[in-house]
Amino acid sequence: MIKMNDIVREDDPVLREKAKEVPLPASEEDKAILASLIEYVKNSQDPEIAEKYGLRPGIGLAAPQIGVSKRMIAVHVNDENGNQLSYALFNPKIVSHSVEKAYLTSGEGCLSVDRNVPGYVHRYARVTVKAVTLEGEEVKLRLKGLPAICMQHEIDHLNGVMFYDYINEKAPFQIEENAQAIER
Template identity: 70%
Template structure:
């Protein structure tokens, strides 16, 4: 089980490295890591389990955040209609995206960042992500709204990018032109 002690914090070198592709079909070890990533995100959203183990609630986690520099991530998030997006993927990549941008009005947070970083993070409003599930089967997902933002945040981790790298330093809270504001 992954705990908060396993999650590396900003400044750790693995958060700034471009992660390596996972060889497919996945090894047993890689499958176990991927399962544990999703398990953490689910457990962190369960009030009893998160209290018992001191887990900070999250909607996504990427392997570099546990000091594993491989392209794998897990997302467990519900959109504004109540649809659950629960995925654990190897080698995920954005294969298409909208021109339109979106941002969370509350800003973004990160399990690897122990401080509030105010500011709007411009993201694509809609993305299509392709990856491979724990068994090595290809998966293609069309996303919009909060799930699209969460996937982009986690994929950034695989490329050594932190969410605050996208924030306008001079005007962190100035609305992003022509972007869709998303309440969370």
């Protein structure tokens, strides 16, 4: 079980590396790593488990965040209708996206970043992602709103990009034209 001390912090160089593709079909070791990522995100959202193990709540986690430079992510989040979306993915890739942008009014956070970084992170409002599930099934996911933002945040980790790289240093709360505000 992944705990907070297993999560690397923002000064770790692994977070700035471009992660390697996972050879498919995935090895048992890679499946176990991916399963542990989704387990952490689910556990972190369970108040009893989170308190018992001191887990910071998160809606996504990428393999580089536990020091594994491979293209694996887990996302466990509710969409705008309250539906629970849960994905454990190998080699996720954004294959298309909207022109429109969106941002979280509360800003973004990250389990690898222990400080508050104020500012808006503008991302695509909608994305289509192709990936392979833990079960080996190829999927094409169409996401919008918070799930789309979360998916982009986690895929960025696979490319060595941190959320605060997008924040405008001179005007952190400047809103891009026609960007959609998402409450969280």
